[in-house]
Amino acid sequence: MLTLVIGGAASGKSAYAESLCLRAPLPRTYLATMQVWDAECAARVAKHRAMRAEKRFTTVECPLHLDRLTLPDRGTVLLEDLGNLTANELYDPDGAGADTAAAVLRGIENLMKQCENLILVSNEVFSGGADYAGDTDRYLQALAAVNNAAAARADAVVRVTCGIPVYYKGSEPK
Numbered sequence: 051m052l053t054l055v056i057g058g059a060a061s062g063k064s065a066y067a068e069s070l071c072l073r074a075p076l077p078r079t080y081l082a083t084m085q086v087w088d089a090e091c092a093a094r095v096a097k098h099r100a101m102r103a104e105k106r107f108t109t110v111e112c113p114l115h116l117d118r119l120t121l122p123d124r125g126t127v128l129l130e131d132l133g134n135l136t137a138n139e140l141y142d143p144d145g146a147g148a149d150t151a152a153a154v155l156r157g158i159e160n161l162m163k164q165c166e167n168l169i170l171v172s173n174e175v176f177s178g179g180a181d182y183a184g185d186t187d188r189y190l191q192a193l194a195a196v197n198n199a200a201a202a203r204a205d206a207v208v209r210v211t212c213g214i215p216v217y218y219k220g221s222e223p224k
Contacts, residue, residue: 052162053169053206053220056197058177062213067128067171072105073223074167077125080107081116081161083134085142113138114145116157121164129161132172132200136193141185151195158200172197174209 053070057063071078080102086092099109107128112119116135121127129135132154139145139153146153161168175190175197182190201207206220215222 051167051206052158052200052204053167053208054172054197054200054204055169055208055210055215056172056174057210058174061174061210063210064130064171065213066208066210066215067130067169068105070169070223071107071126071128071167074126076106077123078105078107079121079123079125079127079165080109081112081119081127081129082109083113083129083131083138085113085134085138114142115153117153117160119157119160121161124165126167126169127161127165128169128171129158130171132170132196133193136196137189140189140192150192151199154192154196155199158203170200170204172200 055063055067055070082095082098084091084095086095102109108122110119110122113135135157136150136154139150140147158168158170173193175194181187201219204219207218208215208222209218
């Protein structure tokens with residue numbers, strides 16, 4: 051089953067996605083997409099890893115090349131998040147560059163073949179209607195393409211606002 055959880059910054063989407071994982075069968079894998087650039091990032095990663103370990107997640111760092119990843123277990127996978135992954139693929143010299151959206155979508159298909167439940171977390175884009183230029187627009191267009199294709203493929207699509215989940219496709223698991 052594929053579930054896409056979207057929302058704005060600090061909307062509660064990550065907490066909701068994690069709650070879905072905690073209701074799903076073990077094993078649980080957390081795919082972390084943040085690149086570690088400095089000591090502050092490293093401390094944040096260490097803190098989050100410890101919190102997830104208490105919830106019986108195995109953490110796998112995957113900031114690039116999701117299509118090449120081999121998962122440690124089938125079970126349930128939480129990918130946090132498509133926004134980071136898209137930015138990494140777009141801007142990292144070793145990333146997919148102009149092929150970013152297609153590369154991320156190939157990665158999602160790769161994961162789908164290796165797990166029972168895949169929960170994707172992503173930022174909602176373009177809901178404010180603002181026009182952006184240059185690299186910002188290129189990034190937002192790539193993420194929108196990923197979100198739209200993931201939503202079309204997903205069994206469930208849920209938007210979280212102020213911690214409240216609203217299902218646009220499928221329904222909340224019992």
